[in-house]
Amino acid sequence: MAVFYHVVDGDPLDNGSNSQVIEGLRDCTIEGHDGGFRNQAFIGHRAYCGVCKSAGPIVGGPGTPGYSLRLYDATIRAHEAVEGDVVVCKCDRSARIIAVYGRSSYIHDMSGSAVSTANASLTNEAMNAHDQQFRLLDTNGKPRSNVRYKIVGDSGATTSGVTDMQGRTIRVTTSAVENLHLYLVS
Numbered sequence: 001m002a003v004f005y006h007v008v009d010g011d012p013l014d015n016g017s018n019s020q021v022i023e024g025l026r027d028c029t030i031e032g033h034d035g036g037f038r039n040q041a042f043i044g045h046r047a048y049c050g051v052c053k054s055a056g057p058i059v060g061g062p063g064t065p066g067y068s069l070r071l072y073d074a075t076i077r078a079h080e081a082v083e084g085d086v087v088v089c090k091c092d093r094s095a096r097i098i099a100v101y102g103r104s105s106y107i108h109d110m111s112g113s114a115v116s117t118a119n120a121s122l123t124n125e126a127m128n129a130h131d132q133q134f135r136l137l138d139t140n141g142k143p144r145s146n147v148r149y150k151i152v153g154d155s156g157a158t159t160s161g162v163t164d165m166q167g168r169t170i171r172v173t174t175s176a177v178e179n180l181h182l183y184l185v186s
């Protein structure tokens with residue numbers, strides 16, 4: 001099982017030189033380990049390359065999950081970006097994105113089975129720093145309601161339930177910063 005972390009505005013590229021993602025989806029944020037909320041980046045969003053000093057779009061990188069596993073946003077008609085996606089700048093060698101700030105959110109690629117996690121908690125829903133909610137969307141961006149899920153924290157604490165009409169899980173509050181893993185139960 002491979003894990004691919006989501007990408008946010010400000011994540012660096014692997015060629016140094018201050019290269020970084022410079023765009024993200026408004027109103028779709030992921031909380032970083034530093035407590036900051038950054039906008040999640042999608043395919044087509046731009047990153048700045050400090051080597052050739054130009055900006056280019058993010059495209060799917062080799063070895064990363066197919067689009068069937070990636071959250072699709074209907075408003076910008078694009079799939080989310082993940083660690084390992086590449087930036088098409090003027091360099092001969094495309095730089096890869098390193099996920100640094102969005103690591104509380106990721107895709108579990110369970111060898112082909114269509115299990116994806118999508119953390120689309122909105123900024124204005126963030127009640128406190130240790131409080132997370134997931135929202136499940138299908139590939140057309142429609143909420144997936146009535147899906148049975150299980151949320152497991154790093155500490156082992158488990159919460160289960162069924163997504164509501166908007167595809168939302170319940171909000172999980174933890175006493176410390178910890179990664180929450182969402183599993184769909186079939």
Ligand SMILES: [Zn+2]
Pocket residue numbers: 049050051052053054089090091
């Ligand atoms: Zn470049």
